[in-house]
Amino acid sequence: MASKQFAVIFDMDGTMVDNTQYHFKSWQVLFKKYDKGNLTEQTYKGEISGTPIIDTVTRIFAEADVATRQLLLKEKEGLYRKFYSPYIGPINGLENLLIELKDAGVKLAIASSATVDDIDFVLNHVKVAQYFDVIIDGNRVSKGKPNPQIFLKAAADLGVLPKDCIVFEDSIAGITAGHAAGMKVVGITTAHPAERLQPTDLVINDFTELNPQRLAALFTND
Numbered sequence: 001m002a003s004k005q006f007a008v009i010f011d012m013d014g015t016m017v018d019n020t021q022y023h024f025k026s027w028q029v030l031f032k033k034y035d036k037g038n039l040t041e042q043t044y045k046g047e048i049s050g051t052p053i054i055d056t057v058t059r060i061f062a063e064a065d066v067a068t069r070q071l072l073l074k075e076k077e078g079l080y081r082k083f084y085s086p087y088i089g090p091i092n093g094l095e096n097l098l099i100e101l102k103d104a105g106v107k108l109a110i111a112s113s114a115t116v117d118d119i120d121f122v123l124n125h126v127k128v129a130q131y132f133d134v135i136i137d138g139n140r141v142s143k144g145k146p147n148p149q150i151f152l153k154a155a156a157d158l159g160v161l162p163k164d165c166i167v168f169e170d171s172i173a174g175i176t177a178g179h180a181a182g183m184k185v186v187g188i189t190t191a192h193p194a195e196r197l198q199p200t201d202l203v204i205n206d207f208t209e210l211n212p213q214r215l216a217a218l219f220t221n222d
Contacts (some may be wrong), residue, residue, distance in 0.1 A: 006219065007160040008101060009151055009183070010068075010132075011166070011215055012112035014170035017122055018091055019084050020049060020191045029057075031070070045191055050171025052144035053077070053112045073115075081121055088125045090189070093207030098131040104212040109134040109154040111167075113144050134158055145173040148181035155181070163176035163222075166201075166215055175200060184218045186210075 014020045022046045031039040036164060048056050053076060057069045064072065108131055112119055118139045123129045134157040141149040155162045167178035170191045178185040179199070186204060187197030194203045201218050204210060 005105070005164065005183075006216065007107040007109065007155065007158050007165045008136075008168065008215065009109045009111050009154045009158075010163055010168045011174050012110055012119060013114055014190045015050065015174075015188055016094055016110070016128070016170050017088060017126060019080075019088070019122075020170070021043075022080055022087070023049070025083050026076050029079055031060075032190070034061070042076065046172060048112060049191060050145050050169070052138040052207035053115065054138075055144050074218045077115065077118060080118075083094075085125075088122065090126045090128065091190070091206050093165060093210070094126075095128055095131075095157035097207040097210055098128055100212055101215075102131055106212060107134075107158045107160060108132045109136065109158055111136045111150045111154040113138040115139065118150050136190060145171070146180065148177045151177055151181040151183060155160035155183075161172060164219075170197075172196070186215075186218075 028039050053073050058073050104209040110132050113172045136154045155165050162182040165183040168181045168186050169175045170188045184201045186202045189205050196204050
């Protein structure tokens with residue numbers, strides 16, 4: 001049993017699975033097809049990664065009506081799944097950590113800006129849904145990351161205070177949201193080098209570096 005009682009909230013894309021490059025590729029195709037310019041990796045990671053798809057579609061395709069935006073969202077998701085399906089798998093050490101956390105009595109949530117369909121797509125391939133007490137998708141909140149709403153919703157549904165939560169994130173938007181929620185934040189280096197993931201309470205390359213005791217130690221100075 002971990003000495004400190006806490007909860008852990010996982011982002012999904014780029015955090016539980018290393019799919020950032022496939023999201024980026026699908027956005028590149030969409031930008032090129034509809035003459036929206038050349039999407040660079042820097043712009044993708046800085047302005048799109050971690051935020052809800054519909055927010056980006058609405059911003060980039062401001063002239064489109066609501067129905068057209070939904071079609072564009074579906075097109076983007078279809079491209080992403082086609083590109084990622086042959087390679088989908090968990091970040092190294094994910095399931096072992098989830099098992100250890102559950103055995104330690106830690107409550108677990110997923111809080112992802114992704115759609116329900118995209119979350120189901122990942123969890124149908126990466127069989128870890130049974131470890132989570134709560135799964136929050138982007139449609140469950142009115143404001144996406146970097147707004148903290150999704151993490152606060154996850155904490156409320158878990159029945160824990162935000163200050164007793166640890167967020168796992170790979171994106172700048174997600175890290176910003178985690179801090180704004182008043183939570184501990186652990187960055188994972190799938191999309192950005194460690195120095196870009198600051199300020200965080202801890203930075204990891206994958207989940208083999210963690211156990212419940214190391215996570216509990218993040219609260220030592222509180």
